[in-house]
Each structure stands twice: as structure tokens, then as C-alpha cells.
Amino acid sequence: MAMDTTTRITNLLSMAQRAGRIVSGAFATEKAVKERKARLLLIATDASEETKQNYQILADRYAIPCQEALTRDVLGSCLGKEYRAVAALLDEGFAKKLCTLLSDGGIMKQ
Numbered sequence: 001m002a003m004d005t006t007t008r009i010t011n012l013l014s015m016a017q018r019a020g021r022i023v024s025g026a027f028a029t030e031k032a033v034k035e036r037k038a039r040l041l042l043i044a045t046d047a048s049e050e051t052k053q054n055y056q057i058l059a060d061r062y063a064i065p066c067q068e069a070l071t072r073d074v075l076g077s078c079l080g081k082e083y084r085a086v087a088a089l090l091d092e093g094f095a096k097k098l099c100t101l102l103s104d105g106g107i108m109k110q
Contacts, residue, residue: 006070013075014080017079022090022094023038024088038089038090039094042066042089043086044074045068048085051086064088067098067099
């Protein structure tokens, strides 16, 4: 039985969290981007427009891919947190796999 795309994405993000290859929350994400450690910026679909715009500008400034996926609650829960509006993958392999899942699932939004 095939898993749906959202489940596969949350499983991948949970694995990245256990491996210590993802940071979440405004401060940690911004720090990772500015230190050029981030490989992919992930913004929750229900984040505020201001948050989306600010992190898109940050991603553009540092030439980091930026995607919108999941809700704040789902993003937070798969990372073992209450809720998160932004996260940054620090590993190129996890980032590529997430981009593949987002594009295959038709929920990729740049």
C-alpha cells in the first residue's frame, strides 16, 4: 500500500530531525541561512504572509531554495515540536529528496 505524499514528507522530515539535519523556528532557521548551512528553506502553507515574504527574501538573498508545504501544526508535530512556521534542511540529500516528493505530489509551490 503506497503512502500518500504528505505522510512521506512528514516521515522524511522526522528522519532529518532524528539525524540532526534540520533546524526549525525563526531564530535557528535564520541563523542557519545566514551561516550558509541551510540547503532548503521550508515554510508552512498557513504561515502569515509577512513571514512568507520575509523568508522568501532571505532565501533569495542567500540563493537557497524555498518551498511551501504542510501546515504549522503538521510541520511542528513531525519535528517533535508544538508548531513551526519555518524550518531549514541542512543536508543536501534530505533537501533533494524533499524537493522530489513535493514536485511528484504536485504540492510544490515556489
